[in-house]
Amino acid sequence: MTKDQTVQAAYQTAKERYAEIGVDTEKAMEQLKKVKLSVHCWQGDDIHGFVNPEQELTGGIGVSGDYAGIAQTPAELTTDLHEALSLIPGHHKVQLHTLYAVTDRKKDFDEIGPEDFQYWVDWAKEEQIGLDMNPTFFSHPKMKNNFTLASPEKDIRDFWIQVGKQSRKISNYFGQELGQRSINNFWMPDGFKDNPIDKATPRLRMLESLDEIIKEPYDENNTLESFEGKLFGTGVESYTVGSHLFYNNYAITRNKLWTIDAGHWHPTEDVSDKFSAFLPFGRGLMLHVSRPVRWDSDHVVIFDDTLQRITRSLVRDNELDKTNIGLDFFDATINRVAAWVVGARATQKALLQAMLAPLDQLKSDELHYDFTQRLVETEELKSYPFGAVWDEFCLKNNVPVGMDWLKEIRQYEQKVQFKR
Template sequence: MSELIKKAYEIAKEQYAAIGVDTDAAIAKMKDVNISLHCWQTDDVGGFETADGELSGGIQATGNYPGKATTIEQMRADLEKVLSLLPGKQRLNLHAIYGDFQGEKVDRNEIEVKHFQSWIDWCKAQGIGMDFNATCFSHERAADGFTLSSKNEENRKFWVEHVKRCRAISAEIGKQLGTPCVHNTWIPDGSKDVPVDRNGYRALLKKSLDEAMETEYPKEQMKDAVESKLFGIGVESMTVGSHDFYLGYAIKNNKLICLDNGHFHPTEQVGDKISSVLQFVDEVLLHVTRPVRWDSDHVVTLNEDVQLIASEIIRNDFLDRVNIGLDFFDASINRIGAYVTGTRAAMKAFLIAALEPTKDLVAAEEAGKNFERLAMLEELKTMPFGAVWDYYCLQEGVPTGMDYIGEIQQYEKDVLLKR
């Protein structure tokens, strides 16, 4: 099979060379594509604080496929399997509810680096970086739908302290691993029915963020990101942390704006937003997902929305200003299969973008040759990208084509179904 892949690649290489594209250079470009893998795909966003890991705050995973990770050991085994099936070097994205609490009840305003040290050590052993998230949902102090914007001062202070601690933990993660840890803040705050005092809640959110982010950490250790949302289940009438709010906050305070392509109106494209916001902020964080019906967080597939995101980043040489993460969870199918399929789909989008003759397309565009531009973009869709992808996987020592399906089926038989 490897010889067939090499032969197919040589043919593809010639075809791409005919339109001025160096396939070897495109593959080399992929070393700069580091995707932060969201740990919550392995356990349906349950975490390790309680035995049941019950969700609230507009978060919902559907399905009951067997094999869910219920311990840190199981999650790490699943993550190692995922990493073994992906080309390139990725990262881990961890929520605060996934601490190594050793059976101890640790509330979120009490978490410390020690509760995540074993995760840092695990990432170090894997040779990967790590990102982090405050968990401002699925907690009794978020039961009324408000956290950082709560008018209950005791609750607001609780969540401010949680974010403070998460930022400190993130800085230590980055320091120990030698690569900046992106800390993301998303809150579920909002109103089911039409509120009167929108301004009051947003003033409180701004106050809380200012308090939580008062301590500055070196950028080489941690970076702050803030994430907006159009609306959430149970908060349909008003979301406190809207895109307008967080974009303004990010610009004013030099923070990353997190763009989740499931958090906008279905006709909006995050790919279109990237070049806009990067005129005003230094970096962005992406949460790549597939919103079948708005923010439904389906497994990423190689669709036009994801392709536009990847193309905008590669066309404009934005890889050093864009932090790429995934955010989906599907409990209705094999969770590891969902993980690997979704991540490989995102990676394929970046390789396709790297195989584009961008200079020729821009030249046609600037010359007003819009028919030629359209025709070239259409013809690129049937270029032999698959041969280049398989060769890239072969070089990286991971399964090519559909071979990873069998590996995951075997892992299910040997590991998942025995849980």
């Protein structure tokens, strides 16, 4: 038999096994196909961007490794993204930052507007994908003493307020041009390295700055803002202005989205438990799916317990329609395109496994206090042949099955990346 025939034979067996417990594998694959991941562009170039690529990374951000083949131009980055997207089943989105503007002259962050992202919009139309946005509040001389929107200096705040306003124009442009809502995610690294005297005033300044940024209304079919908190970061170990609770409350009171980054919490916290606590009150979520290791938050996503808990929560509690799933990691110790593919496919696998469960039966068990049945079923599901369904999903979507995609990456790095 050919490999395709082997995959299809294994799938037929898996389909029958799942049917025995009331799970329709075809329906699960159709559900997964509708989920769009937002793939982060910054994995491809170690967050240098094109506006000030010589600027040292600041804001608690650092990239490890020097694997050959880094993208250094817009054409190289979009070529790498195209390669990655061709190996990930389905149609998705790409997240950009102010840093990635393609300008015809030297511009500062606060001057960058929609016209500087035409390159990306034209490319996205060719790829038939959407674009999300992130205003860049780091890697700039005016990120003074670890402060931007919460700075005690008005001229500093005004500069970053304008950066935020410009990002909303850009995000609106993405939505208008591509016919898909663009999520505009705000993350600011403001805070203190050592213990502050005044914790309230910086948050009041941040609140005032954010309200000024979002004052102008935009069609929310085109763009919608999301706000991302953090436990702490390098250089702001003692106090983070934009804490989780701060942005949780801001999102609820301003009818915006709240961003949960899986790597921005205490290592003992289960981020998936936050979803069902927030969504009864909040408008929706933006996820940055990352992998924390100790206190480093941005490792390549893998099919681990944390990821499975995240996807199970989204599926079991029917939260996918209110959640935007983005990726956020950067690892320069490995092939950067391969990192995208590993992270995206791992996320899709975890979603599929969550979808391949007899949820109505399990919820009925729970409702009727049959915890024995619930435990037995969930344990047995762990060894069900979901991998055969995943392989069939890849086959149906014309992407390589199993490890075959790595062969394409190896050819790509020899022909393209290693020649840079």
